[in-house]
Amino acid sequence: MYKVPKSKKILYLGVVSERAAEKYGTTPITLDHDMQVFPEAGRTLTVSEFARHVADTADRLWAAGVRPTEHVAVYKTSNFDITVLACGAARIGAVPVMLSPHLDGDSIGELLQRLQRPTLLTDREKLTGPLAGLPLDGLTARVVTTTGSHPGAVSFADLAGAPERRPVLLDPDQPALMTHTSGTTGIPKLVVHSARSLGARGNWQDKVVSFIRKRETVAMHVSYVHSRMYLGLAVLQTRGMPMVFMNDGSPEHVADMLVRHRPGVLETHPNSFLEWEQMLDDPRRPISNVKYFNSTFDAIHPSTMHKFLHATDRRSPVFLQVYGQSECGPLAARTYRRRNALKADGRCQGYPTPFMTKYRLVPRNGEKPSKETPGYIDVATAGRALSYHGEQERFDRQVLGEWWRGGDVGYRTKWGCLHLLDREVDTIPGIESTLEIEDEVLHKLEELTELVIVPGPDRQPVPVVCTRGDEPLDVRRWKAAVAGHPALAAPVQRRLSDLPRTATMKIRRLELARQLAEQLGGERQEEPTAAR
Incomplete structure (x- = not known):
């Protein structure tokens, strides 16, 4: 069995847009909303303009007192500007910590405590809402509000015009970004990524995008605090692919956006695809120009893939299902076509990528892993994160040499295909899956x-x-x-x-x-x- 090599590709989030702009500076980035931090930017900007906003953000954060290796917790109302703030923090060597806008105040309080007095980037809506009851003076080094003003907080707008700073590139194996696990099992864990682990994940995704032979517009409705967003931005910008980012995921709004921009690639969460099935009855046929569908984060139902593949006019459309985890990135994948999506076993996650990812099945109760007695799914990849911040022992319990045990259970078919049956914590006696x-x-x-x-x-x-x-x-x-x-x-x-x-x-x-x-x-x- 081959050993997964250490990634040679390094991804520095703070400068990737600037570097991409050298070749693809005029590539458009279209939004369905105004950025709260830079409302003057409008809803269409270029890769070059995105890079300038990142640099401006970095200058302002340095002026506010943020320094390399410090944690910058980003917790604000859902908006594309979250990506600008994160990349700006990374540009000066700080470590952006992406906290979901959906987390409640108590969870945020616990995560801030775990971070040991980070800088908090937030907005007035969060300060007067979920954060109102928290002792932010004791939990943070400083608070920067991206909208309006608030007692005890520095206004992001007041930092405009700060002196320019050169980028700070940390060692590629140092912490570079923190995201958190899904939180399906309690308080989320803070997953620590390095520029090297992000580079390995980006390399995997870049190879996938390389199969798209013409310049297609890519429409995405993806969480701005998930690592997928930053890898997607990096790959699409360096490939010069026009981008459309949707903040509002309601089927009616998404249909309007798709009719307006007619993307060739569409990506969202599996549950969003399920909710969007109702737009397939729209007489404007919003899906008609999509050739590539991409679903990450979780398994998707075969009937949903079948419906979307048959709603497009494009020849030989493809639905890509990717199995991955926050701690490891993409691990296995499988493509579906019109002819096989409905017949597919929804539990099939596909195959690992040669020389990039691999997996093994380990017995749970001494019995050979099978559909009736699923085993632990252990994976190995160069994209594995460094740790759980503040919970190293918890992380280490899941590390078995080069293998990572993520808590999913499944089995391998005779053709070598990985089948995911359930999360171990979700298994119910008497139910195979x-x-x-x-x-x-x-x-x-x-x-x-x-x-x-x-x-x-x-x-x-x-x-x-x-x-x-x-x-x-x-x-x-x-x-x-x-x-x-x-x-x-x-x-x-x-x-x-x-x-x-x-x-x-x-x-x-x-x-x-x-x-x-x-x-x-x-x-x-x-x-x-x-x-x-």
Whole structure:
């Protein structure tokens, strides 16, 4: 078995745009909103202009007192300017720490404490909202507000005109960026990336983009605090690909944006693709020019891929599904076409990339890993993060030599394809794979916009369902669809907007199970329960 080599490619987030601008400076970056930090930039800027805003941000942060290797926590209202702030901090050698706008004040307080007095980049909305009850004087070295003014905070606007600073490039194996895990299992862990580990991930993604033979417009609706956003920006800018970034993920708005810009590449979270199925009925046919669909962060349902592949007019469209983790980046991938998407096993994550990633299956209970007795999925990649900040022992428990044990369980087919069945913490006795059942039922019931199976108060698998337009679930159709799964409890119906989610739109299954335990109180339900 080959050994994954150490990455030779280094990615410095603070200068990648400046370097890309030397060749592709006029490449457009289009937004569906104004940047709060630089509202004068408008909704269309170039790679060169993006690079100038990054440099301006770096100058202002240095003037505010930020220095190399210091932590800069970015926690503000969702906006594309988050990427400018992060890259600006990186440009002066600081370590941007990306905190989801969806995190509550208590979680932010705990993460700030773990960071040991970072600089906090935030805005007035967060300062008067989730942060209002926190002792920021004791938790931070300084607070910089990107909008308006606030007692005890430095105004970002007042730092305009700061003297220019040259970029600071740290050692490639030093911390360069922190993102956090999805938070599906409690307070998120802060994942520490280096310029080298980011370079390895970027190299993987650059190879994928190299298969796009013509200059296509790329439309993305992706969390601004996820490492995927920064790798995507770096690869697309250095390839000169026009970009469209959407902040509003509602199907109606996304349809308008796609009709206006007609992208050839579309990327979002799996759950967003599922929600966007309703736009496929739009007579303007917003998907008609998309040739490449990309879904990262989590597994996607085969029926969803099938619908999008058949909604485009492009010849031989491709749906790329990537399996990865925050700690390691992309690990395995598989492409789907019109002919095979619906027939595909939704649990198939594809194959590792030769000389870049590899995986192994390890028995959990002394039995050979199989579909009935899935094993731990261990992975090895040059893109593995350095640590969990402030929780090194927790990180080290998952490191087994060159291997990383991320908590997923699955098995390998006779063709070498990796099949992911569940997160270990989400497994339910008597159910081989909750994800597999969800795939099957979503395909049978077009009226469902989401289905999540979680353990109920007595560990019985409880399906939580969401329907189009929040119409009442048709009980007879439901019973017919799940007839082959007698272990399932009666479904609980909820609005899609009420499901607890992460920054990348994953359902927080443990939190949902906790909410159900409070609601159901251990009682078995005979009919669907409307949890509105």
